[in-house]
Structures are given as C-alpha cells and as structure tokens.
Amino acid sequence: MQIIDALKAxxxxxxxxxxxxxxxxxxxxxxxxxxxxxxxxxxTIDASLSKTGQxxxxxxxxDALAGKVANTAAATTAALGxxxxxxxxxxxAGDTPTKAEFDGLITALKNAGIMANQ
Numbered sequence: 001m002q003i004i005d006a007l008k009a010x011x012x013x014x015x016x017x018x019x020x021x022x023x024x025x026x027x028x029x030x031x032x033x034x035x036x037x038x039x040x041x042x043x044t045i046d047a048s049l050s051k052t053g054q055x056x057x058x059x060x061x062x063d064a065l066a067g068k069v070a071n072t073a074a075a076t077t078a079a080l081g082x083x084x085x086x087x088x089x090x091x092x093a094g095d096t097p098t099k100a101e102f103d104g105l106i107t108a109l110k111n112a113g114i115m116a117n118q
Contacts (some may be wrong), residue, residue, distance in 0.1 A: 007031070077116045086112035 007027040011019040015034035019027045046054035049064060075081035087108040092101050109115035 074113055083114050084112045086114055 004022070004024050004027065007024060008019045011017075011027055011031050011034070014031060014036065017034075019030050021027050021030055044054045045057050047057040047060050049056055049060050069082075073079070073081045075083050089105045089108050090101070092098070097105075106115065110117050
C-alpha cells in the first residue's frame with residue numbers, strides 16, 4: 001500500500017467520505033479540515049485508587065503518599081524506616097584513611113540515623 005492510499009483510507013474512516021485530493025499534502029489538509037471535534041476526555045479517573053485500567057487521580061495519590069510518609073517511623077537496626085541524608089565528609093587525604101577521617105564518617109552516619117549508635 002502506498003502512503004497516499006493509506007491516507008485516503010484514513011480520510012474515508014475519519015470523514016466518512018472519499019478524499020478529493022490526489023496528493024499527500026492535499027489529503028493531510030483535508031484530514032485536518034474534517035477531523036471530528038473532541039467531545040471531551042475519554043479517560044476515566046479513579047479517585048479511589050483501587051480500579052485496574054483507569055488513570056489515578058493525582059490529588060488522591062498525593063494525599064495517600066503524604067499519609068504514608070507522615071506515618072513512617074525512623075529506621076532501627078530491626079526495622080525499615082526513614083533516615084536522613086548523612087552530612088558530607090571530606091574524602092581521605094591519602095591512600096589510607098586516618099583514624100580521624102574514619103571517625104568523621106562514622107559520626108556522620110550515626111548522626112543521620114543511618115548507623116546505630118551502639
């Protein structure tokens with residue numbers, strides 16, 4: 001099938017009549033002029049966040065996630081949870097980190113709640 005034939009078939013389907021033009025540009029122009037007006041959105045929004053195959057309502061998703069984050073406990077050695085980002089620690093000055101550099105890293109991890117204090 002040639003491109004012009006495919007466009008003419010599309011025009012027939014969209015406009016319910018044959019395209020008058022014999023050129024690709026002409027048929028595209030006719031398609032644009034005869035394109036049906038939109039009757040609004042055909043997307044079904046699921047505000048309950050429980051239906052498969054439907055778009056999730058953005059506000060409902062945000063509200064659901066906000067509740068989960070607000071109710072999440074801090075991480076412990078026994079349970080998953082939220083942690084803070086550790087403070088930046090300077091890279092070791094040489095090939096072998098010093099005790100002070102290593103202790104700085106340990107302190108930053110403990111202060112952020114990433115590593116247990118005991």
